[in-house]
Amino acid sequence: MSSAENPIFSEARLAEIKSVVERYPAAQSALLPVLHMAQEDFGYLSMPVQQLVADTLAVRLMAVREVVTFYTMFREQPCGKYLMEVCTNAGCMLNGANELAAHVCETLGINMGETTPDGLFTVTEVECAGACAGAPVVQINNEYHEKVDAAHMDAFIADARGQGGAA
């Protein structure tokens, strides 16, 4: 089976990648889109995944490494099933983001940047999410949660634990 340690793109993915490449003057332009796809397919960008992307687009592995390490959204390590990204920049900070972040970490018993031992939750601090009217903002697996309070996070965590326990 295809995995981060032994990755292969599906036929459908390869067809999609081909059509993305055609939209640009050169294949390297498709690097960010293809890395997003790879991260979605394999969970994170392990070295084998990065090599696969390099081979698929016929670009040097070094060019892929350069991009993966430059952009914050690309992850070289696996993260929890629920990636909680708390914005603590100015607009959110002025509306209680630090207290919210501390509450989430305490509830989960982990430090900022860590993953719970059961692999369910990762909490990170991120830069301005571009949704400051909804401060404080938390992105959970790329979905925006706005005007978030401790009760909202508690409910989300309890709910996710219920589902995680059943799985």
Next chain:
Amino acid sequence: MISADPSKVTAICFDRIHHPNQHKLEVARANGAYKLLPKVLKEFSSEKIIEEVKTAGIRGRGGAGFPTGLKWSFVPRNTGKPIYLMCNADEGEPGTFKDRDIMRFDPHLLIEGMIMAGFALGVRDAYIYIRGEFLHEANVLNAAIEEAYAANLLGEHILGTDFSMNLTVHRGAGAYICGEETALIESVEGKAGRPRFKPPFPAVEGFYRCPTVVNNVETLSTIPAILEFGGAWHASIGVANNTGMKIFSVSGQVNKPGNYEVPLGTSLKTLIEEHCGGLQHGSLPKAVIPGGSSSPWLTAEHYDIPLTFDDLAKAGSMLGSGAIIVMDETADVLAVTRRLAHFYAHESCGQCTPCREGTGWLERVLVRIENGQGLPGDIAVLEDAAQYMAGRTICALADGAAAPVMSLIKHFPEAVRAGIVEKAA
């Protein structure tokens, strides 16, 4: 409906934003989207469009405020190279959240603006560079683009004319610097987003060394109204040299944070008190960041300032992206500055030494001051570091990093001094 009478205009970019399902082509069309497009493609010349945009006086809404018509007129048309159009939807400047609303609620407005701009500039391939976190917005745009292709509003021989244009959404991946136009271009070339030296400007040498126009979402979304009602119409909204409506993203300590589209020249106080429901605490702001986190701060002294590019420049700040972060009397200005210093240190691309070293230095010194362990010379250290960064780098990120620190020292020296340990007697 946008009024043909400039004194009655209440919105341009947000005019149709509150209609339910406006993101669907059928609804957008029923509300007037693409109504003018056939006429533009069949009857307007490239020169006429660029002339109208110049007459409109619109200045870029992305941060630098450069006149859009002038930028378009710099594009060399006879080099034999393709000409590219890039919409800047990176929206990374802390405090800015306006482009997101245009894209998620009225994507066809942006698409129509891009088709018109692309037609005026002779573009075959256009791209929307959207910040990676805006996955929902990217999906909405992609669905709208798909509908537009199916209706022959994009692709080959648009609406039966000789004009053909492709439009592709390109997602970034979490790098503020990619909002800078040359870093954005590097990013669409599949590289790390490191800004290029200017000149050459992108309009002359950009994407794969071809002429490339980079414009903000709000700028491009204003084009359909300018072509419908005319440049002179647009020029009579707002004030001289600062024409049109502007979306202000107001956040921080106000009662009703949000996006408000008002004529340029509206005062800061009117915006905060009449639109945003006033401050959370007290009656005067402690500090206001008027144009995104990279703009120097204002204090209550400037509460009445008209919000224009020129008035803010005169006050030593800038209109920037129109992102207003409000701090009321309860705000911890030192903590906000330290947090912004962390942002710039994290987002510096690292290629220019003054920025790479300076941003980290500012943060470290501010952290120790916040912890009450500042050293006696630290104010001078901060001032020096900030001064030696600003204006000495390839792009303006370093200037943006210096601005909050300089503002803090200028307006709130006592807050800094409180964290400095006096020499033992």
